[in-house]
Amino acid sequence: MNKATFSALAVMIAAGLAVTVDAQARERSVNERQSNQRERVVAGARSGALTRPETRQLNREARGIERKEQVFRSDGQFSRGERREVQRDLNRHNRNIHQARTDHDRRDWGHSRGVAQSARGWHGGRDWGHDRGFQRHGARSGNIDRLQQRQQAQIRLGVRNGSLTPPEARRLRGEQREIAALERSYRADGVLTRNERRDLRGELQDANRHIYNQAHDDDRRYVR
Known part of the structure:
Protein backbone atom coordinates (compact mmCIF):
# COMPACT_ATOMS: atom_id res chain seq x y z
CA MET A 1 0.00 0.00 0.00
CA ASN A 2 1.53 3.29 -1.05
CA LYS A 3 1.49 6.42 1.06
CA ALA A 4 -1.33 8.12 -0.89
CA THR A 5 -3.59 5.08 -0.64
CA PHE A 6 -2.86 4.75 3.08
CA SER A 7 -3.68 8.44 3.66
CA ALA A 8 -6.95 8.16 1.74
CA LEU A 9 -7.91 5.06 3.72
CA ALA A 10 -7.11 6.81 7.00
CA VAL A 11 -9.32 9.76 6.01
CA MET A 12 -12.19 7.40 5.15
CA ILE A 13 -11.89 5.56 8.47
CA ALA A 14 -11.78 8.84 10.40
CA ALA A 15 -14.85 10.10 8.55
CA GLY A 16 -16.70 6.86 9.29
CA LEU A 17 -15.83 7.07 12.97
CA ALA A 18 -16.99 10.68 13.08
CA VAL A 19 -20.34 9.72 11.54
CA THR A 20 -20.74 6.87 14.06
CA VAL A 21 -19.91 9.11 17.02
CA ASP A 22 -22.30 11.78 15.73
CA ALA A 23 -25.11 9.23 15.35
CA GLN A 24 -24.50 7.90 18.85
CA ALA A 25 -24.58 11.45 20.24
CA ARG A 26 -27.91 12.14 18.52
CA GLU A 27 -29.25 8.82 19.85
CA ARG A 28 -28.28 9.78 23.40
CA SER A 29 -29.84 13.21 22.91
CA VAL A 30 -33.26 11.71 22.06
CA ASN A 31 -33.10 9.13 24.87
CA GLU A 32 -31.88 11.62 27.47
CA ARG A 33 -34.60 14.12 26.57
CA GLN A 34 -37.28 11.45 26.92
CA SER A 35 -35.87 10.34 30.26
CA ASN A 36 -35.61 13.92 31.56
CA GLN A 37 -39.15 14.71 30.49
CA ARG A 38 -40.53 11.61 32.22
CA GLU A 39 -38.76 12.58 35.43
CA ARG A 40 -40.13 16.15 35.22
CA VAL A 41 -43.66 14.77 34.95
CA VAL A 42 -43.05 12.47 37.94
CA ALA A 43 -41.63 15.38 39.96
CA GLY A 44 -44.54 17.63 39.00
CA ALA A 45 -47.10 15.02 40.05
CA ARG A 46 -45.27 14.47 43.34
CA SER A 47 -45.04 18.19 44.16
CA GLY A 48 -48.63 18.96 43.18
CA ALA A 49 -47.61 21.26 40.32
CA LEU A 50 -49.39 18.86 37.94
CA THR A 51 -52.98 17.84 38.45
CA ARG A 52 -53.97 14.25 37.81
CA PRO A 53 -55.61 15.01 34.41
CA GLU A 54 -52.49 16.97 33.39
CA THR A 55 -50.27 14.06 34.42
CA ARG A 56 -52.35 11.57 32.44
CA GLN A 57 -52.36 13.80 29.36
CA LEU A 58 -48.60 14.37 29.47
CA ASN A 59 -47.95 10.65 29.94
CA ARG A 60 -50.19 9.81 26.98
CA GLU A 61 -48.33 12.39 24.90
CA ALA A 62 -44.95 10.92 25.88
CA ARG A 63 -46.11 7.40 25.02
CA GLY A 64 -47.33 8.62 21.64
CA ILE A 65 -43.87 10.02 20.86
CA GLU A 66 -42.20 6.79 21.99
CA ARG A 67 -44.52 4.69 19.84
CA LYS A 68 -43.82 6.88 16.83
CA GLU A 69 -40.10 6.40 17.43
CA GLN A 70 -40.59 2.62 17.66
CA VAL A 71 -42.39 2.65 14.29
CA PHE A 72 -39.57 4.67 12.76
CA ARG A 73 -36.97 2.23 14.12
CA SER A 74 -38.92 -0.93 13.21
CA ASP A 75 -36.96 -1.35 9.96
CA GLY A 76 -33.65 -1.07 11.80
CA GLN A 77 -33.09 2.49 10.57
CA PHE A 78 -33.65 5.92 12.10
CA SER A 79 -33.22 8.51 9.38
CA ARG A 80 -32.26 12.12 9.88
CA GLY A 81 -35.76 13.24 8.87
CA GLU A 82 -37.38 10.81 11.32
CA ARG A 83 -35.07 11.95 14.10
CA ARG A 84 -35.92 15.57 13.31
CA GLU A 85 -39.65 14.78 13.56
CA VAL A 86 -39.18 13.09 16.95
CA GLN A 87 -37.14 16.07 18.16
CA ARG A 88 -39.95 18.43 17.11
CA ASP A 89 -42.44 16.30 19.03
CA LEU A 90 -40.13 16.40 22.07
CA ASN A 91 -39.87 20.20 21.78
CA ARG A 92 -43.65 20.50 21.80
CA HIS A 93 -43.91 18.04 24.70
CA ASN A 94 -41.33 20.06 26.62
CA ARG A 95 -43.42 23.22 26.19
CA ASN A 96 -46.54 21.39 27.32
CA ILE A 97 -44.80 20.14 30.47
CA HIS A 98 -43.58 23.65 31.26
CA GLN A 99 -47.01 25.20 30.72
CA ALA A 100 -48.80 22.57 32.80
CA ARG A 101 -46.32 22.89 35.67
CA THR A 102 -46.33 26.69 35.75
CA ASP A 103 -50.04 27.39 35.40
CA HIS A 104 -52.18 28.10 38.45
CA ASP A 105 -54.10 24.83 38.24
CA ARG A 106 -52.40 23.20 41.21
CA ARG A 107 -53.52 20.22 43.21
CA ASP A 108 -54.89 21.10 46.64
CA TRP A 109 -53.07 18.99 49.21
CA GLY A 110 -55.67 19.95 51.83
CA HIS A 111 -53.35 21.85 54.17
CA SER A 112 -55.97 24.51 54.88
CA ARG A 113 -59.29 22.93 53.90
CA GLY A 114 -58.86 19.39 55.13
CA VAL A 115 -57.91 16.22 53.37
CA ALA A 116 -61.48 15.09 52.69
CA GLN A 117 -62.32 18.26 50.76
CA SER A 118 -59.07 18.02 48.84
CA ALA A 119 -59.84 14.44 47.94
CA ARG A 120 -63.29 15.33 46.60
CA GLY A 121 -61.91 18.17 44.52
CA TRP A 122 -58.99 16.19 43.17
CA HIS A 123 -60.25 12.64 42.84
CA GLY A 124 -63.90 13.33 42.17
CA GLY A 125 -65.10 11.61 45.33
CA ARG A 126 -65.99 8.17 44.00
CA ASP A 127 -62.52 7.11 42.89
CA TRP A 128 -61.09 8.27 46.21
CA GLY A 129 -63.26 5.77 48.06
CA HIS A 130 -62.18 2.94 45.79
CA ASP A 131 -58.55 3.85 46.22
CA ARG A 132 -58.77 3.76 49.99
CA GLY A 133 -59.93 0.17 49.68
CA PHE A 134 -57.12 -0.51 47.24
CA GLN A 135 -54.59 0.99 49.63
CA ARG A 136 -55.82 -1.30 52.41
CA HIS A 137 -55.87 -4.54 50.46
CA GLY A 138 -53.10 -3.96 47.92
Missing part, protein backbone atom coordinates in the same frame (compact mmCIF):
# COMPACT_ATOMS: atom_id res chain seq x y z
CA ALA A 139 -54.13 -7.01 45.85
CA ARG A 140 -54.49 -5.09 42.62
CA SER A 141 -51.13 -3.44 43.14
CA GLY A 142 -49.57 -6.86 43.59
CA ASN A 143 -51.20 -8.04 40.36
CA ILE A 144 -49.57 -5.18 38.43
CA ASP A 145 -46.21 -5.92 40.04
CA ARG A 146 -46.49 -9.61 39.15
CA LEU A 147 -47.28 -8.79 35.53
CA GLN A 148 -44.23 -6.54 35.33
CA GLN A 149 -41.98 -9.18 36.91
CA ARG A 150 -43.30 -11.88 34.57
CA GLN A 151 -42.71 -9.74 31.49
CA GLN A 152 -39.18 -8.87 32.57
CA ALA A 153 -38.50 -12.59 33.08
CA GLN A 154 -39.87 -13.34 29.59
CA ILE A 155 -37.49 -10.79 28.09
CA ARG A 156 -34.53 -12.32 29.93
CA LEU A 157 -35.55 -15.78 28.73
CA GLY A 158 -35.88 -14.54 25.15
CA VAL A 159 -32.36 -13.09 25.28
CA ARG A 160 -30.96 -16.36 26.67
CA ASN A 161 -32.63 -18.67 24.15
CA GLY A 162 -32.02 -16.37 21.18
CA SER A 163 -35.69 -15.69 20.33
CA LEU A 164 -35.05 -11.97 20.99
CA THR A 165 -32.29 -10.09 19.21
CA PRO A 166 -30.37 -7.43 21.18
CA PRO A 167 -32.24 -4.53 19.46
CA GLU A 168 -35.59 -6.21 20.20
CA ALA A 169 -34.62 -6.74 23.84
CA ARG A 170 -33.54 -3.09 24.16
CA ARG A 171 -36.86 -1.87 22.76
CA LEU A 172 -38.86 -4.15 25.03
CA ARG A 173 -36.85 -3.14 28.11
CA GLY A 174 -37.33 0.49 27.14
CA GLU A 175 -41.08 -0.12 27.04
CA GLN A 176 -40.89 -1.68 30.52
CA ARG A 177 -39.06 1.41 31.81
CA GLU A 178 -41.73 3.65 30.29
CA ILE A 179 -44.48 1.70 32.06
CA ALA A 180 -42.55 1.89 35.34
CA ALA A 181 -42.16 5.67 34.90
CA LEU A 182 -45.89 5.96 34.18
CA GLU A 183 -46.68 4.01 37.34
CA ARG A 184 -44.34 6.22 39.41
CA SER A 185 -46.07 9.35 38.16
CA TYR A 186 -49.48 7.89 39.02
CA ARG A 187 -48.36 6.82 42.49
CA ALA A 188 -46.50 10.07 43.23
CA ASP A 189 -49.27 11.33 45.52
CA GLY A 190 -49.70 7.96 47.25
CA VAL A 191 -52.95 7.13 45.44
CA LEU A 192 -53.65 4.94 42.40
CA THR A 193 -57.15 5.39 40.99
CA ARG A 194 -59.21 2.77 39.21
CA ASN A 195 -58.72 4.57 35.88
CA GLU A 196 -54.97 4.68 36.41
CA ARG A 197 -54.87 0.96 37.21
CA ARG A 198 -56.85 0.32 34.04
CA ASP A 199 -54.41 2.48 32.09
CA LEU A 200 -51.43 0.55 33.49
CA ARG A 201 -53.03 -2.80 32.71
CA GLY A 202 -53.67 -1.64 29.15
CA GLU A 203 -50.01 -0.69 28.80
CA LEU A 204 -48.93 -4.06 30.23
CA GLN A 205 -51.25 -5.91 27.84
CA ASP A 206 -49.67 -4.04 24.93
CA ALA A 207 -46.20 -4.86 26.25
CA ASN A 208 -47.15 -8.53 26.62
CA ARG A 209 -48.29 -8.65 23.00
CA HIS A 210 -45.07 -6.95 21.86
CA ILE A 211 -42.95 -9.48 23.78
CA TYR A 212 -44.87 -12.40 22.26
CA ASN A 213 -44.70 -11.02 18.71
CA GLN A 214 -40.98 -10.27 18.91
CA ALA A 215 -40.17 -13.66 20.45
CA HIS A 216 -42.14 -15.53 17.77
CA ASP A 217 -41.08 -13.67 14.64
CA ASP A 218 -38.37 -14.99 12.30
CA ASP A 219 -35.78 -12.46 13.45
CA ARG A 220 -33.80 -14.75 15.75
CA ARG A 221 -30.34 -14.45 17.22
CA TYR A 222 -28.07 -17.41 16.49
CA VAL A 223 -27.17 -19.19 19.73
CA ARG A 224 -24.54 -21.93 19.75
Whole structure:
Protein backbone atom coordinates (compact mmCIF):
# COMPACT_ATOMS: atom_id res chain seq x y z
CA MET A 1 0.00 0.00 0.00
CA ASN A 2 1.53 3.29 -1.05
CA LYS A 3 1.49 6.42 1.06
CA ALA A 4 -1.33 8.12 -0.89
CA THR A 5 -3.59 5.08 -0.64
CA PHE A 6 -2.86 4.75 3.08
CA SER A 7 -3.68 8.44 3.66
CA ALA A 8 -6.95 8.16 1.74
CA LEU A 9 -7.91 5.06 3.72
CA ALA A 10 -7.11 6.81 7.00
CA VAL A 11 -9.32 9.76 6.01
CA MET A 12 -12.19 7.40 5.15
CA ILE A 13 -11.89 5.56 8.47
CA ALA A 14 -11.78 8.84 10.40
CA ALA A 15 -14.85 10.10 8.55
CA GLY A 16 -16.70 6.86 9.29
CA LEU A 17 -15.83 7.07 12.97
CA ALA A 18 -16.99 10.68 13.08
CA VAL A 19 -20.34 9.72 11.54
CA THR A 20 -20.74 6.87 14.06
CA VAL A 21 -19.91 9.11 17.02
CA ASP A 22 -22.30 11.78 15.73
CA ALA A 23 -25.11 9.23 15.35
CA GLN A 24 -24.50 7.90 18.85
CA ALA A 25 -24.58 11.45 20.24
CA ARG A 26 -27.91 12.14 18.52
CA GLU A 27 -29.25 8.82 19.85
CA ARG A 28 -28.28 9.78 23.40
CA SER A 29 -29.84 13.21 22.91
CA VAL A 30 -33.26 11.71 22.06
CA ASN A 31 -33.10 9.13 24.87
CA GLU A 32 -31.88 11.62 27.47
CA ARG A 33 -34.60 14.12 26.57
CA GLN A 34 -37.28 11.45 26.92
CA SER A 35 -35.87 10.34 30.26
CA ASN A 36 -35.61 13.92 31.56
CA GLN A 37 -39.15 14.71 30.49
CA ARG A 38 -40.53 11.61 32.22
CA GLU A 39 -38.76 12.58 35.43
CA ARG A 40 -40.13 16.15 35.22
CA VAL A 41 -43.66 14.77 34.95
CA VAL A 42 -43.05 12.47 37.94
CA ALA A 43 -41.63 15.38 39.96
CA GLY A 44 -44.54 17.63 39.00
CA ALA A 45 -47.10 15.02 40.05
CA ARG A 46 -45.27 14.47 43.34
CA SER A 47 -45.04 18.19 44.16
CA GLY A 48 -48.63 18.96 43.18
CA ALA A 49 -47.61 21.26 40.32
CA LEU A 50 -49.39 18.86 37.94
CA THR A 51 -52.98 17.84 38.45
CA ARG A 52 -53.97 14.25 37.81
CA PRO A 53 -55.61 15.01 34.41
CA GLU A 54 -52.49 16.97 33.39
CA THR A 55 -50.27 14.06 34.42
CA ARG A 56 -52.35 11.57 32.44
CA GLN A 57 -52.36 13.80 29.36
CA LEU A 58 -48.60 14.37 29.47
CA ASN A 59 -47.95 10.65 29.94
CA ARG A 60 -50.19 9.81 26.98
CA GLU A 61 -48.33 12.39 24.90
CA ALA A 62 -44.95 10.92 25.88
CA ARG A 63 -46.11 7.40 25.02
CA GLY A 64 -47.33 8.62 21.64
CA ILE A 65 -43.87 10.02 20.86
CA GLU A 66 -42.20 6.79 21.99
CA ARG A 67 -44.52 4.69 19.84
CA LYS A 68 -43.82 6.88 16.83
CA GLU A 69 -40.10 6.40 17.43
CA GLN A 70 -40.59 2.62 17.66
CA VAL A 71 -42.39 2.65 14.29
CA PHE A 72 -39.57 4.67 12.76
CA ARG A 73 -36.97 2.23 14.12
CA SER A 74 -38.92 -0.93 13.21
CA ASP A 75 -36.96 -1.35 9.96
CA GLY A 76 -33.65 -1.07 11.80
CA GLN A 77 -33.09 2.49 10.57
CA PHE A 78 -33.65 5.92 12.10
CA SER A 79 -33.22 8.51 9.38
CA ARG A 80 -32.26 12.12 9.88
CA GLY A 81 -35.76 13.24 8.87
CA GLU A 82 -37.38 10.81 11.32
CA ARG A 83 -35.07 11.95 14.10
CA ARG A 84 -35.92 15.57 13.31
CA GLU A 85 -39.65 14.78 13.56
CA VAL A 86 -39.18 13.09 16.95
CA GLN A 87 -37.14 16.07 18.16
CA ARG A 88 -39.95 18.43 17.11
CA ASP A 89 -42.44 16.30 19.03
CA LEU A 90 -40.13 16.40 22.07
CA ASN A 91 -39.87 20.20 21.78
CA ARG A 92 -43.65 20.50 21.80
CA HIS A 93 -43.91 18.04 24.70
CA ASN A 94 -41.33 20.06 26.62
CA ARG A 95 -43.42 23.22 26.19
CA ASN A 96 -46.54 21.39 27.32
CA ILE A 97 -44.80 20.14 30.47
CA HIS A 98 -43.58 23.65 31.26
CA GLN A 99 -47.01 25.20 30.72
CA ALA A 100 -48.80 22.57 32.80
CA ARG A 101 -46.32 22.89 35.67
CA THR A 102 -46.33 26.69 35.75
CA ASP A 103 -50.04 27.39 35.40
CA HIS A 104 -52.18 28.10 38.45
CA ASP A 105 -54.10 24.83 38.24
CA ARG A 106 -52.40 23.20 41.21
CA ARG A 107 -53.52 20.22 43.21
CA ASP A 108 -54.89 21.10 46.64
CA TRP A 109 -53.07 18.99 49.21
CA GLY A 110 -55.67 19.95 51.83
CA HIS A 111 -53.35 21.85 54.17
CA SER A 112 -55.97 24.51 54.88
CA ARG A 113 -59.29 22.93 53.90
CA GLY A 114 -58.86 19.39 55.13
CA VAL A 115 -57.91 16.22 53.37
CA ALA A 116 -61.48 15.09 52.69
CA GLN A 117 -62.32 18.26 50.76
CA SER A 118 -59.07 18.02 48.84
CA ALA A 119 -59.84 14.44 47.94
CA ARG A 120 -63.29 15.33 46.60
CA GLY A 121 -61.91 18.17 44.52
CA TRP A 122 -58.99 16.19 43.17
CA HIS A 123 -60.25 12.64 42.84
CA GLY A 124 -63.90 13.33 42.17
CA GLY A 125 -65.10 11.61 45.33
CA ARG A 126 -65.99 8.17 44.00
CA ASP A 127 -62.52 7.11 42.89
CA TRP A 128 -61.09 8.27 46.21
CA GLY A 129 -63.26 5.77 48.06
CA HIS A 130 -62.18 2.94 45.79
CA ASP A 131 -58.55 3.85 46.22
CA ARG A 132 -58.77 3.76 49.99
CA GLY A 133 -59.93 0.17 49.68
CA PHE A 134 -57.12 -0.51 47.24
CA GLN A 135 -54.59 0.99 49.63
CA ARG A 136 -55.82 -1.30 52.41
CA HIS A 137 -55.87 -4.54 50.46
CA GLY A 138 -53.10 -3.96 47.92
CA ALA A 139 -54.13 -7.01 45.85
CA ARG A 140 -54.49 -5.09 42.62
CA SER A 141 -51.13 -3.44 43.14
CA GLY A 142 -49.57 -6.86 43.59
CA ASN A 143 -51.20 -8.04 40.36
CA ILE A 144 -49.57 -5.18 38.43
CA ASP A 145 -46.21 -5.92 40.04
CA ARG A 146 -46.49 -9.61 39.15
CA LEU A 147 -47.28 -8.79 35.53
CA GLN A 148 -44.23 -6.54 35.33
CA GLN A 149 -41.98 -9.18 36.91
CA ARG A 150 -43.30 -11.88 34.57
CA GLN A 151 -42.71 -9.74 31.49
CA GLN A 152 -39.18 -8.87 32.57
CA ALA A 153 -38.50 -12.59 33.08
CA GLN A 154 -39.87 -13.34 29.59
CA ILE A 155 -37.49 -10.79 28.09
CA ARG A 156 -34.53 -12.32 29.93
CA LEU A 157 -35.55 -15.78 28.73
CA GLY A 158 -35.88 -14.54 25.15
CA VAL A 159 -32.36 -13.09 25.28
CA ARG A 160 -30.96 -16.36 26.67
CA ASN A 161 -32.63 -18.67 24.15
CA GLY A 162 -32.02 -16.37 21.18
CA SER A 163 -35.69 -15.69 20.33
CA LEU A 164 -35.05 -11.97 20.99
CA THR A 165 -32.29 -10.09 19.21
CA PRO A 166 -30.37 -7.43 21.18
CA PRO A 167 -32.24 -4.53 19.46
CA GLU A 168 -35.59 -6.21 20.20
CA ALA A 169 -34.62 -6.74 23.84
CA ARG A 170 -33.54 -3.09 24.16
CA ARG A 171 -36.86 -1.87 22.76
CA LEU A 172 -38.86 -4.15 25.03
CA ARG A 173 -36.85 -3.14 28.11
CA GLY A 174 -37.33 0.49 27.14
CA GLU A 175 -41.08 -0.12 27.04
CA GLN A 176 -40.89 -1.68 30.52
CA ARG A 177 -39.06 1.41 31.81
CA GLU A 178 -41.73 3.65 30.29
CA ILE A 179 -44.48 1.70 32.06
CA ALA A 180 -42.55 1.89 35.34
CA ALA A 181 -42.16 5.67 34.90
CA LEU A 182 -45.89 5.96 34.18
CA GLU A 183 -46.68 4.01 37.34
CA ARG A 184 -44.34 6.22 39.41
CA SER A 185 -46.07 9.35 38.16
CA TYR A 186 -49.48 7.89 39.02
CA ARG A 187 -48.36 6.82 42.49
CA ALA A 188 -46.50 10.07 43.23
CA ASP A 189 -49.27 11.33 45.52
CA GLY A 190 -49.70 7.96 47.25
CA VAL A 191 -52.95 7.13 45.44
CA LEU A 192 -53.65 4.94 42.40
CA THR A 193 -57.15 5.39 40.99
CA ARG A 194 -59.21 2.77 39.21
CA ASN A 195 -58.72 4.57 35.88
CA GLU A 196 -54.97 4.68 36.41
CA ARG A 197 -54.87 0.96 37.21
CA ARG A 198 -56.85 0.32 34.04
CA ASP A 199 -54.41 2.48 32.09
CA LEU A 200 -51.43 0.55 33.49
CA ARG A 201 -53.03 -2.80 32.71
CA GLY A 202 -53.67 -1.64 29.15
CA GLU A 203 -50.01 -0.69 28.80
CA LEU A 204 -48.93 -4.06 30.23
CA GLN A 205 -51.25 -5.91 27.84
CA ASP A 206 -49.67 -4.04 24.93
CA ALA A 207 -46.20 -4.86 26.25
CA ASN A 208 -47.15 -8.53 26.62
CA ARG A 209 -48.29 -8.65 23.00
CA HIS A 210 -45.07 -6.95 21.86
CA ILE A 211 -42.95 -9.48 23.78
CA TYR A 212 -44.87 -12.40 22.26
CA ASN A 213 -44.70 -11.02 18.71
CA GLN A 214 -40.98 -10.27 18.91
CA ALA A 215 -40.17 -13.66 20.45
CA HIS A 216 -42.14 -15.53 17.77
CA ASP A 217 -41.08 -13.67 14.64
CA ASP A 218 -38.37 -14.99 12.30
CA ASP A 219 -35.78 -12.46 13.45
CA ARG A 220 -33.80 -14.75 15.75
CA ARG A 221 -30.34 -14.45 17.22
CA TYR A 222 -28.07 -17.41 16.49
CA VAL A 223 -27.17 -19.19 19.73
CA ARG A 224 -24.54 -21.93 19.75
